[in-house]
Amino acid sequence: GLRTVSSWRLGWHFDFEVAEKPGVKMTERFDCHHCNESLFGKKYILREESPYCVACFETLFANTCEECGKPIGCDCKDLSYKDRHWHEACFHCSQCRNSLVDKPFAAKEDQLLCTDCYSNEYSSKCQECKKTIMPGTRKMEYKGSSWHETCFICHRCQQPIGTKSFIPKDNQNFCVPCYEKQHAMQCVQCKKPITTGGVTYREQPWHKECFVCTACRKQLSGQRFTARDDFAYCLNCFCDLYAKKCAGCTNPYQWPRTKFT
DSSP, X not given: OOEEEOOOEEEEOOOOEEEEETTEEEEOOOBOTTTOOBOTTSEEEEETTEEEEHHHHHXXXXXXXXXXXXXXXXXXXXXXXXXXXXXXXXXXOTTXXXXXXXXXXXXXXXXXXXXXXXXXXHSOBBTTTOOBXXXXXXXXXXXXXXXXXXXXXXXXXXXXXXXXXXXXXTTEEEEHHHHHHHTOEEOTTTOOEEOSOOEEETTEEEOTTTOBOTTTOOBOTTSEEEEXXXXXXXXXXXXXXXXXXXXXXXOBSSOOOOEEO
């Protein structure tokens, strides 16, 4: 995140006297660690316990501002974000130019943007209300479209769907109970909605698990079967019940015509 760089201390130095012998006064030197110029009566910067004059410090250690390209002097606040540095006055939104100091911001392709500019430029729009989905806001996504969580609702009951299962139909989304009430076909056997799969026999819908042999109750979906008096039978049960059999071996000699669904 954003931080203020400060690894040095600023001060002023005034000469003082050290008495070595009675009647003799000697002055202790206090020089710049780099250029050796006296710091007497001058402003200096202490870095790692070594003093530097302002000119040497800014030449050796000052960071360069990303915005204006000038050194960030010791009399300026150095703002740092991901190893990049700015003067306090240069730390602003790349689009609207408003200051970002002490404000939330976002970074995009090396540009810093306030939350308003970032949202207008890059944030997705809600499919329902057409307003911007602000960064950090929970959103719902489906097939490339986005919604505010509160806007992603069932078309019939108008209640938020959230993370519950839903069924899309004609560009509208329905929670499962509402879809079953409004659109789902009902099984001719159990009278309950068919939400997935199902089979059709004689133009009537069935759950796969409901479409079974009348005699043994084995599922007929994907199997060969036949019918008698509008009742469906697997081949084994039909032969046992209705097919003509050989008097000698008792095996059926007239097989029924079969159907497949």
